[in-house]
Amino acid sequence: MDDSNAELTSVCNTAKSVWEKLLSVYEQSSGQRLDRLMEKFFRSEKELEDDIASHIAKLQRNFSELNDELRRVAKTTLPDLLLMSRIMSTLSSEYFEFKSVWESVPIEERSVNKLTERLRLIEMRLPSKSTDSTALVATRKKVFKKPERKCYVCRKPGHLAKDCWKKGSKPKVEDDAFLCTVEGVPESEVWIADSGASAHMTKHKNYFVDY
Numbered sequence: 001m002d003d004s005n006a007e008l009t010s011v012c013n014t015a016k017s018v019w020e021k022l023l024s025v026y027e028q029s030s031g032q033r034l035d036r037l038m039e040k041f042f043r044s045e046k047e048l049e050d051d052i053a054s055h056i057a058k059l060q061r062n063f064s065e066l067n068d069e070l071r072r073v074a075k076t077t078l079p080d081l082l083l084m085s086r087i088m089s090t091l092s093s094e095y096f097e098f099k100s101v102w103e104s105v106p107i108e109e110r111s112v113n114k115l116t117e118r119l120r121l122i123e124m125r126l127p128s129k130s131t132d133s134t135a136l137v138a139t140r141k142k143v144f145k146k147p148e149r150k151c152y153v154c155r156k157p158g159h160l161a162k163d164c165w166k167k168g169s170k171p172k173v174e175d176d177a178f179l180c181t182v183e184g185v186p187e188s189e190v191w192i193a194d195s196g197a198s199a200h201m202t203k204h205k206n207y208f209v210d211y
Contacts, residue, residue, distance in 0.1 A: 034073055037066040046090050052119045056087055058113065081107065084115055091119075140210055 041062040046055045060083065067077040089098060102115070151156045153164040 031073070034066075034069045037062070039067055041066050041086065044086075044090065046092070052123045053116060054092070055117070056112070056116050056119070059083065059087055063091070074162060080112055081110070084110060087112075087115060087119075094126055095122060 014091050041059070044059060044062060050058070061076070063083045075165050084171075087190065091099070098118070101115065102110075102118070145172075149160060150165045151159050153161045
């Protein structure tokens, strides 16, 4: 008996009381370990970075540890059907159609190895994780708009201080010039047409035959 157990049983006077003391301590610890293993197994989910084979291997390891503890504490074990059911419950929506197919397989023909093999075949047909990750990163990229330049002289956007007309106290003269020409018409040839008048007008009386 080591020192820690000797200290636990230091107040015990008989072998029976020593045994009962040790049994109460270690049975409680075993029960707590069993609870933790059950929780770990039934709450485990597939990690994004794990492929299907790695995920199933983790569940198998948890299942084996749980059965070892059950065998030691309660002299019983859980069937492999429970492990296969747990594997199926952790699959993503991409495996939805396979779930229906697997349910049609007779129970006596089901096995963890067969389930793993079929899931790996489906996984190979799915889009690669790198493509999905690239698309996800692309959608998360922020688009930064270039800030609009602002003049510190007049505080208006669209130009810099060196181009500001207020800096020289006179407006900036545009380089472009707009020209227009007017073609004159001799006054003697002008007719005045008024859409609201009852007749046309001109200063030349001889243009009319009826007036």
